[in-house]
Amino acid sequence: MPRSSKSGGGITAEATFDRLRTRMLAGIHSPQLKSSALVLLAAGAGMLPLMAGSAKAALTKMPTDGADTLLMLMGSALVLLMTPGLAFFYGGFTRAKNVLNTMMMSFFLMGLVGVLWVVIGYSLSFGTGFGSPFIGGLDFLMLNGVGGPLGDEPLADGFAISASSFALFQGMFAIITPALISGALVERINFKAWFWFALLWSLFIYCPMAKMVWGGGFLGAAEGMMGAIDFAGGTVVHIASGVAALVAAAIVGPRTGYPESVRPPHNVPYILLGAGLLWFGWFGFNGASFFAAKGAGFSFITTTTSASAAMLTWCLIDWFKDGKPTAVGAATGAVAGLVGITPAAGFVAIGSSIVIGAVVAVACYVAVQFSGAGGVGGSSKSVLDESLDAFSVHGVGGTLGALLTGALAVKELVPADYFPAAAKILEESGNFGLFLTQLKAVLFTYGFVAIGTVIILLIIKATVGLRVSPEDEERGLDFVCHGEEAYDPMTN
Numbered sequence: 001m002p003r004s005s006k007s008g009g010g011i012t013a014e015a016t017f018d019r020l021r022t023r024m025l026a027g028i029h030s031p032q033l034k035s036s037a038l039v040l041l042a043a044g045a046g047m048l049p050l051m052a053g054s055a056k057a058a059l060t061k062m063p064t065d066g067a068d069t070l071l072m073l074m075g076s077a078l079v080l081l082m083t084p085g086l087a088f089f090y091g092g093f094t095r096a097k098n099v100l101n102t103m104m105m106s107f108f109l110m111g112l113v114g115v116l117w118v119v120i121g122y123s124l125s126f127g128t129g130f131g132s133p134f135i136g137g138l139d140f141l142m143l144n145g146v147g148g149p150l151g152d153e154p155l156a157d158g159f160a161i162s163a164s165s166f167a168l169f170q171g172m173f174a175i176i177t178p179a180l181i182s183g184a185l186v187e188r189i190n191f192k193a194w195f196w197f198a199l200l201w202s203l204f205i206y207c208p209m210a211k212m213v214w215g216g217g218f219l220g221a222a223e224g225m226m227g228a229i230d231f232a233g234g235t236v237v238h239i240a241s242g243v244a245a246l247v248a249a250a251i252v253g254p255r256t257g258y259p260e261s262v263r264p265p266h267n268v269p270y271i272l273l274g275a276g277l278l279w280f281g282w283f284g285f286n287g288a289s290f291f292a293a294k295g296a297g298f299s300f301i302t303t304t305t306s307a308s309a310a311m312l313t314w315c316l317i318d319w320f321k322d323g324k325p326t327a328v329g330a331a332t333g334a335v336a337g338l339v340g341i342t343p344a345a346g347f348v349a350i351g352s353s354i355v356i357g358a359v360v361a362v363a364c365y366v367a368v369q370f371s372g373a374g375g376v377g378g379s380s381k382s383v384l385d386e387s388l389d390a391f392s393v394h395g396v397g398g399t400l401g402a403l404l405t406g407a408l409a410v411k412e413l414v415p416a417d418y419f420p421a422a423a424k425i426l427e428e429s430g431n432f433g434l435f436l437t438q439l440k441a442v443l444f445t446y447g448f449v450a451i452g453t454v455i456i457l458l459i460i461k462a463t464v465g466l467r468v469s470p471e472d473e474e475r476g477l478d479f480v481c482h483g484e485e486a487y488d489p490m491t492n
Contacts, residue, residue, distance in 0.1 A: 060157060060158065061154065061157050062154060062157075062158070062159075062160050063154065063160065064152055064153065064154045064160055064161065064162050065160035065161070065293075067293040067294075068160045068161045068291065068292050068293050069152075069160075069161050069162045069165045070293070071161075071288050071290075071291075071292070071293045071296055072161050072162070072165035072166060072168070072169045072288055072291070073165050073168070074284065074288065075169055075283075075284035075285075075287065075288020075289070076165070076168045076169045076171075076172050076284065076288075077284065078280065078281045078282075078283055078284025078285070078287075078288070079169070079172035079173065079176065079281055079284045079285050079288075080110070080172045080175070080281075081277060081280065081281045081284075082172075082176050082277065082278050082281030082282070082284075082285065083106050083107065083109065083110055083172075083175055083176045083179055084106070084107060084277065085273075085274050085275075085276075085277025085278040085280075085281055086106045086176060086179055086180065086274060086278060087102070087103035087104075087105075087106040087107050087179075087274070088103070088270045088271070088273045088274030088277065089270070089271055089273075089274025089275055089277075089278060089331070089335070090102050090103070090105075090106065090182065090183050090186065090274070090388055091103040091267070091270050091274070092265050092266070092267040092268060092269070092270030092271035092272075092273075092274060093183075093186075093265045093266075093271060093387075093388050094186050094187055094265075094266065094387075094388075095187065095263055095266055095476075096266045096267075096486060096487055097475070097476025097477070097478055097479070097485070097486075098186060098187045098476055098477045098478060099266065099267070099270075099478065099486045100478040100482055100484055100485070100486045101186070101187075101191065101477035101478050101481050101482060102182070102186045102187070102477075104191070104481075104482065105179065105182035105185075105186070105191075105194055106176075106179040106182060108194075108195075108198075109175050109176075109178060109179050109198055110175055112195065112198055112199060113171075113174050113175045113178065113198065113199075113202050114171065114175060116174075116199065116202055116203070117170075117171040117174045117175070117202075118142060118143055118171070119141065119142060120138070120141055120203070121171070121174055121202060121203070121206075121207055122140055122143060122146070122167050122170065122171065123136055123137060123138055123139060123140035123141050123143075124136045124137070124138075124203065124207035124208075124211065125170065125174075125206075125207045125210035125211050125214075125215055126140065126167075126170070126210070126211065126214075126215045127139040127140045128216075132211075132217075133211075133212065133216075133217040133218040133225065134208055134211065134212060134217060134218055135207065135208050135211055136207070136211050136215060140167075143164070143167055146163045146164055146167050147162050147163035147164035147165075147167070148163075151163070151164030152164070158417065158418070159291060160292070161291055161292075166291075169288065170210070170214075172284075173210075173233060173236070173237060173285075174202060174206055174207075174210070176237070177202075177206055177233075177236070177237045177240065177241050178197075178198045178201055178202055178206065178241070178244075180237070180238070180241035180242075180245070180390055180394055181201070181241050181244045181245045181248060181390060182194070182390075183245060183387060183388035183389070183390035184245035184246065184248050184249040184386045184387055184388065184390045184391065185245075185248055185249065185252055185387065186387050186388060187255050187387065187473065187477060188252065188253075188255050188256070188467050188468060188473050188477075189252055189466060189467060189468070190464070190465055190466060190467060190468050190481075191477075191481040191482075192464050192465075193460050193461075193464055193465060193466045193467075196460050196463075196464060197248075197456060197457065197460055200456045200459075200460075201244065201452075201453065201456055204452055204456065205240065205244065205448075205449055205452045205453065205456075206236070206240065208448075209235065209236045209240050209445070209448070209449070210236055213228070213230050213235055213236050213441075214230070214236065219235070219441045219444060219445075220421075221414075221418075221419035221420065221421045221422035221423075222420065222421060223420045223421060224421065225421050226421065226437060226440060226441060227419075227421035227422045227424070227425045227434075227437045228402075228422070228437050228438055228440070228441035229343070229347060229405060229406075229409065229414060229419060229422045229434075229438075230343045230402065230405075230441075231286065231289055231299070231342065231343050231344060231345045231346045231347055231405070232285055232286045232289040232299075232342045232343065232345060232346075233285070233342050233343065233398075234342050234343025234344070234398045234399075234401045234402040234405065235343065235398070235402055235441055235442065235445045237342070237394075237398070238339050238342060238343075238394040238395070238397060238398025238401070239394075239395060239398040239399055239402065239442060239445050239446070239449070240445060240449045241390065241394050241395075242390055242391040242393075242394035242395020242396070242397075242398055242399075243391070243395055243445070243446050243449040243450050243453070244449055244450075244453040245386060245390035245391045245394070245395065246384075246386060246390075246391040246395060246450075247449075247450050247453045247454055247457070248453060248457060249384055249385055249386040249387070249391075250384055251454065251457045251458070251461070251466070252457070252466050252467060253385070253467070254383075254384070254385030255385055255387070255473070256470050256473050256474065258385045259385070262385075265328060268327050268328060271327070271328055271331050272327055272330075272331050274331070275330075275331035275332075275334050275335055278334075278335055278338065279304070279307055279334055279335075279338060282303055282307070282338045282342075283300055283303060283304070285303075285338075285342065286299050286300075286302070286303040286338075286341065286342055286345040286346075287299050287300040287303060287345075289345070289346065290346055298346065298350075299345040299346045301350055301353075302341055302344070302345045302346075302348065302350055302352075302353035303338065303341055303345050303353075305341075305350060305353045305354055305357065306337040306338065306340060306341035306345075306353040306354070306356050306357035306360075307334045307335075307337040307338045307341070307357060308334075308337070308357065309337060309353070309354045309355075309356075309357030309358045309361070310333045310334060310336050310337025310338075310340065310357035310358065310360055310361035311330050311331075311333040311334040311337060311361075312333075312358075313333060313357065313358045313361035313362060314329045314330065314332060314333025314334075314336070314361045314365055315329060315330050315333065317329075317361075317362070317365055332364075332368070332389075332393065333361050333364075333365075335393060336360050336361050336364040336365075336393050336397045337356075337357035337360060337361060339360065339364075339393060339394055339397035339398055339401060340356045340357060340359070340360030340361075340397045340398075340400060340401035340404070341353055341356050341357065341360075341401060342398070342401060343398070343401045343402045343405045344356060344401055344404060344405040344408065344409070346413060347405055347408075347409040347410065347413050347414055348404075348405065348408045348409060348410060348413070349408070349410055352404075352408040355404075355408070356401060356404050356408070359400065359404065360396075360397045360400050360401060360404075363396055363397070363400050364392055364393050364396050364397050367389075367391075367392035367393075367396040368389050368392045368393070370392075371384070371386055371389055371391070371392045399442055402438050402441070402442050403435060403438050403439060403442065405438060406431060406434040406435035406436070406437060406438035406439070407431050407432075407434075407435045408431070409426065409431060409434055411423075411426050411427075414426055422434060422437070425437055468480060468481070
């Protein structure tokens with residue numbers, strides 16, 4: 001967890017921490033141990049809106065810590081693995097003639113957004129050159145100056161991770177977020193249109209959202225800002241991608257023959273494999289977002305516990321409703337639980353993660369049945385062909401998770417040194433006040449993302465077009481867009 005030291009003589013903060021830890025270990029059977037542990041974890045929980053200089057006045061500089069930086073590097077690898085995991089997850093749901101195209105819509109972004117992030121994305125998200133609470137600047141183009149000449153300088157006051165490892169870690173989030181949107185557009189969007197959409201959406205929607213929430217901007221918890229908290233991407237990743245998916249599905253339109261010609265998943269093992277890779281990668285997504293190796297176990301536990309509770313809840317609903325639990329339901333429930341805990345993983349008690357997982361699973365299950373897109377388990381009766389229920393899982397799950405973060409956040413896990421605006425709200429108005437702040441942030445995100453996504457899609461529609469022809473759609477996008485086929489002989 002973040003540590004600091006006094007610049008003059010006297011006892012250092014690290015020595016004080018060691019003394020407190022010794023006392024706690026001596027009384028390990030004390031009933032007060034649990035609450036004391038939460039207080040110790042609180043210092044490590046504050047880490048997301050960490051670029052706002054005004055919010056870091058109470059923090060001191062410290063040398064880069066190798067263990068903390070290693071956590072960021074391992075977390076980056078785990079989050080990157082989530083994108084191929086998502087490709088398998090989505091690919092299993094589509095028809096066989098579109099599986100490669102569906103997987104490429106995710107996998108390709110590892111190249112496109114991977115380059116875009118280094119060139120300008122990180123600078124727009126975490127730079128300060130424009131002096132704006134809504135967008136960064138051009139001060140970190142090509143990651144120039146990030147981490148010093150060797151990349152090993154600490155990120156900011158109060159953080160012992162290297163700036164370069166943080167930039168890498170955040171880049172993995174930038175890659176997977178637009179990939180989530182693809183679930184609403186599979187089997188009919190032109191791949192050239194997808195290229196331009198992913199590029200423009202990353203620049204003009206994702207980067208401002210990252211700045212506003214994590215870069216000390218308008219929505220975040222830095223001094224003088226709105227005060228919303230988002231541990232690892234409830235608003236930035238899941239609500240943003242879910243809302244964009246819903247808007248995109250409406251503008252692009254349904255698949256040809258929908259809903260009559262929509263078929264069940266062609267490869268359920270792909271879905272299970274993808275869900276497993278996503279769950280594994282989420283330990284980096286949420287766990288490494290603790291930014292400190294000593295305390296990361298806390299967010300690791302809340303992450304996996306929420307996923308377990310959500311998967312169990314979804315399976316029980318399936319069992320009660322249809323007489324048998326389904327593999328698709330188990331996979332979808334786990335992902336829903338992971339989505340729900342993302343904004344809350346470092347801010348709520350471990351027991352609350354079970355509640356979040358169960359509640360989010362019920363909400364997403366209802367949303368899937370209502371949307372009826374025929375992907376995860378709907379009845380294919382909705383006018384809107386939101387193909388793989390990206391909004392029903394990520395939009396609904398992210399929204400509920402963000403709101404429950406405000407309702408269930410533990411005061412000690414939202415320290416004023418790192419989250420001054422949010423801590424002040426909790427101190428003065430309690431969890432209800434923070435809930436209202438979270439609601440404001442959610443509503444702002446809905447409006448900003450929806451309007452921006454509409455503009456981007458209309459520009460692309462007027463220039464390169466959005467859809468393949470009905471004939472190409474019938475032939476299958478694997479061959480039409482990539483000149484390849486997943487299976488021989490081809491099946492539908």
